[in-house]
Amino acid sequence: MGLAVVNALSGRLTAEVRRDGDRWVLEYERGVAVATPARTGPADGHGTAITFRPDAEIFETLEFSFDALAERFRELAFLNRDLDITLTDDRDLAAPRAVRFRFPGGPRDRIAEQGAPLHPDVIGFEREYSDMEGTVEVAFRWCDSREERVASYANSRPTTGGGTHELGFRDGLAAALNAHAREQQLLTPSDPDFTPAQLGAGLTAVVSVKLDRPEFEGATRDRLGNGPVRACVAEAVREYLAAWLRANPAQAAAVLARISMTTRR
Template sequence: MSDEAIGYDAAHIEVLEGREAIRKRPGMYVGSTGEFGLHQLVFEVADLAVTEVLAGRAGAVGIVLTADGGVRVCDDGPGVPVEAAGHTRGPGLESRLTRTVSRTEPDDRRSVHLGLAGVGPCVTNALSSRLTAEVRRDGVRWVQEYSRGLAVTAPTAVGPAVDSGTSIAFRADADIFRTVRYSFAALAQRFRELAFLNRDLDITLTDERSPGEIRSLRFRFPGGPRDFVAFLDARSGPPVHPDVIGFEREDPRMAGTAEVALRWCAGDEEQVQSFANSRPTPGGGTHVAGFRDGLTAALNAYARRRRLLTATDPDLGADRIGEGLTAVVSVKLDQPQFLGATRAQLGDTAVRTGVAEAVREHLDSWLEAHPEQAAAVVRRMLQGSGAAGGRQ
C-alpha cells in the first residue's frame, strides 16, 4: 500500500461537540433510535425534576404524554436559575439545555440518574424537533424555545407567575427516531419502580393522546420496597406467610445503605429485582450475591437449630430457597462501582459482605420472632428436597 493511500493527518479528524455530537451518534447517548432511546429522552428531563423532589425543593413530578405526540415534564420546585434574569447560583436554564455536563453536586447515595448517559436534558433538546422550556421563579414566568438543540428565542419574561416550578415540553425528532410513539406501560414501569425505591417521590404519569380516554397513574409508596414486593406478589399466587419481611441498614464499610424486602408465595417462580442508586441492575452483582449468601445462611442455621435438618442432611440449596421467592434488593452508595459501560452489574466488593450480614441477621431475627410463619417457609422448602424425602 502506498504512502499516499495511507496518508492521515489532522485534516482527517472531525471534532464534534455538544448537539452536533449527539445528533451524529444518538445511540451513544440514548442507546438506540428505537423505542428504548425514545424513552431515554423522557428520563433525561425527568432526572432534573426527580432530583428537585429528593432534595426537598419540590413536592411532586408530573409527566404528560400530550395530544400532539410530545411530552411535558413539570415540577413544583423553585424553578431552575435563568441566566437572563441574573441568576448565577447553579447551572442555569440555557446551560442545562445546551451543555453535556451541568451537575454541580457530586454523586452520592441521594443521587438518582434516570438517563442512560447521565449528561442531562441537553440530550433531549438536541434530539427534539421542538422544545419549550418554562421557568416560574421569583414571581416571573420565563419561556425559551429551541429547535433541534438550537435556541430559537432568548429566555423571555412573558408575565407574572403565581407559583413556581420548571416545565419542559418537547417533541422527539422524527428524522432521527424510528418511532416517536411512547409506550405508556414502559414509562409507567420505570416511574413506578422509582417511586417504590424512594418514599419521598410523588410522580404522576398522564396520557392525553386519545381524546376522551385520558388515563393517569399516580406513583407514591410510603412503604418503599415492602410495597414493591406486595405489588410483584399480586401475580405470584397466595403468600406462604402474610408478612413482607423488610429492613434498611446503614453500613459504613460500603459507604451506603442496603434496603431489602422479601416474601415467599405458593408459585414456583423466583422474582428478585435489584437496584443500585435506584438504577436497575439486571446483571445482578455483589448486592445480589450478598443477599443470597445471607438468605442461605439464615435459613439453614434456623432449620438446624429447630432440627428440621439433621446433622446428616444437606443444606437447603439456592434452587429450593428461590422457589416462590419475591425480593427487592436496593443499595444506595456514595461511590457505586459498576462493571461495564451499561452499568447493569454492581462490582463493589464491600457490598457483598455488608448485605450478607444484614440479611442473615435480620432474617434470623424474623424467623425466631415468627415461629409459625418460619415453619411454613422452611417446610415448603423441605418438601421435595433430599432431606425431606429421606425422612418420609
C-alpha cells in the first residue's frame, strides 16, 4: 500500500538512502520522525534500504510468512521485467533459504508456465496510450481445460474486483474472435456472437496497466475505474489478436474450434 502506510504500522522504521556519493539515514517510531535526516558518511552507488518492525500494539502476530512474501515478490517480478528480486530468510541459521525472481519476458513468462496449452504461442504485447495516460501489457493463451484464469493489475496492484482494464480486454477479445469466426464462416450472419463463457473456457491471461493517475473503486479499492482505459485496452487487444489470428491460421483454427465446442451459457 506504500511506504507511508508501512511507516505508520511500524514500531520502528529506518530508511538508508545512498545518493550523490552520500549516505543518509532517516529514523521513525510509529510513523513519527525521531530526528532530522542525517548524513552518516560517503556511499558508493545509489539506492534505498528500508528496515522496519511491525508495531506490536497493532498486530496480533509479528511473524512474516516466507511463502506469502515469495508469492507477492514473484508476482511483482513478472509484472516488471526489469526487476530482480531476492528474498532471503535467515531466521533459522541452521536452515537459511533464499529465492530469486526475475522474468525478462514479463507477463509472457507467467503465461508460459501454465500447462496443457491449446496452442504453442503466448499471445502478448505492450502498448502506450496518451488517452489513458499510461501503458497496457497483456499476455494470454488458451489451455486444454474449461477453467478461466484472468488476473488483472493496475500499477502492479492486484485488481481482484476487475475494472475498466479487464472489461476492455474482454471487449477486444470478443471483437477479434467473433469477426474472425465470421470471416472463416464458422459463424453465419444469423448466428449470435460467442458468449463470454465460450470465449473464456481454458483462457489464461494477465492484463496489466500502468497509469499516471489510477482511480481505484470498491470497499477494498480492488477495482479500476479509469474510464478511458476500457476503450484503449479494447482497441489494443482487438488489433493485436486480429493480426495474430490472420498470421497463424492453424493456431487460430484450434482456438476457434475449442470455443465453438464449449456449451453456451
